[in-house]
Amino acid sequence: MKAYSVILLAAGQGKRMQAGKNKQFLSIAGTPLLIHTIRVFEGDSLCRHIQLVVNDQETEEIRELLREWETGSKAVITTGGRERQDSVAAGLQQLRENDPRAVVMIHDAARPFVQSGELHRLAEAAALHGGAILGAPVKDTIKEVEDGSITKTTDRSRLWAAQTPQAFHDSVIRGAHEAAAAASYTGTDDASLVEWHGGRVRMVQGSYENFKVTTPEDLLFAEAVLKHRQQGGRTT
Template sequence: MGKRTAAVVVAGGAGRRLRPKRGALRKPYLILGTRPILIHTLKKLSGSILVDEIVVVCHRQDIGRCRSLIKRFKIPKIKGIVAGGRERFDSVFNGLKAIGENIDIVLIHDGVRPFLSHDLIKRSIEVALRHGASLAAVPVKPTVKFVDKKGFVVRTLKRDLLWEAQTPQAFKRELITKAYKRAGAKGVRATDDTALVERMGHKVRLVTGSYDNIKITTREDLKLAKVLLKDGR
């Protein structure tokens, strides 16, 4: 492609739903198979010839653990390990500030989504190069209801127009940097990176993701992840 890509891996969540005991491991470091979830994710990204460098954003208290695991499992292409912020917005912003100056495309990915494919990485980058921003997503399967504050159904949403957002979310560097700077100046926060680009009036192109590309947030997710890993996903 002739362009350089940096992956910003967000692994700074407290993960309270998977961390009931005080002092227990945060979810990126829980073992899946024979290695931590985060290491599975980093191996997928570092194994792609399209990813030139990786910045890992983790909880400040986990920087030493993260650095040790990366060394132990010999993960290449690590540009830096930086401390996350109070919210996901702050963590991603810290990651963006740490990428190399010669980067053209930024791929933002959840550290607890270990089942992304090389094909999804490729398509996400290609679409971002063409359209400026891409979002991995899958069609919503269940019927979705829009309800009022009292819990009454207002209407049934058209399922064929609803997609569940995933990561990676890829952007031209100048676009996502501008979006974060503008949001930061205005005090705007979002849990989804593409939402900040949308606020600028820039259209985001969908890339079909995978139902296997789960985010491991609950104990049920972890059980499913073990099945997917066993099946060689």
């Protein structure tokens, strides 16, 4: 099995949550969202290091949160940037890998339900191919719309919804971010940067439970997932 390091992104303000604070501090079944996510990686023996990227105004609050919940032993806190891509770049700058083929994962801290089996499959795929991401086949029919009218119905058999983590050889993701910064190019995610830079990225099937907590309704779904797993419904 392939070991890895992870850049965990927790610097976003989550405006769509409408909570008046960083959603990482919101509670799911009595435990902060960020703690749920960190525990996944803390509990994985293949995870060597967590580079936790946070908002500079919340650094001390995050440190206190980790102390309060007695977690974060693998975590080193880094200050993020204005945009997500800037925060990933800041995490990469602080992460020091001696091997250019070392596997580096990039994960949204607002996805607390990724599972160890998915992480292990992803790490193996990234080690073999240089880049891989978790995703799931699109279940809904997708329409292209212009000025309120449908212009095309897309064949969903070829469509996958991208998730995180996204995992790459250290040299691959660094090269893509450095090239993007030099060209002032902004990608939709890290895989898109690697694709733009000429790389190929494998898709690894993940779980529909690995959703991003974004809106108030997602907190209800999160509670339901936890309840389901506590009742023995967890899969790997």
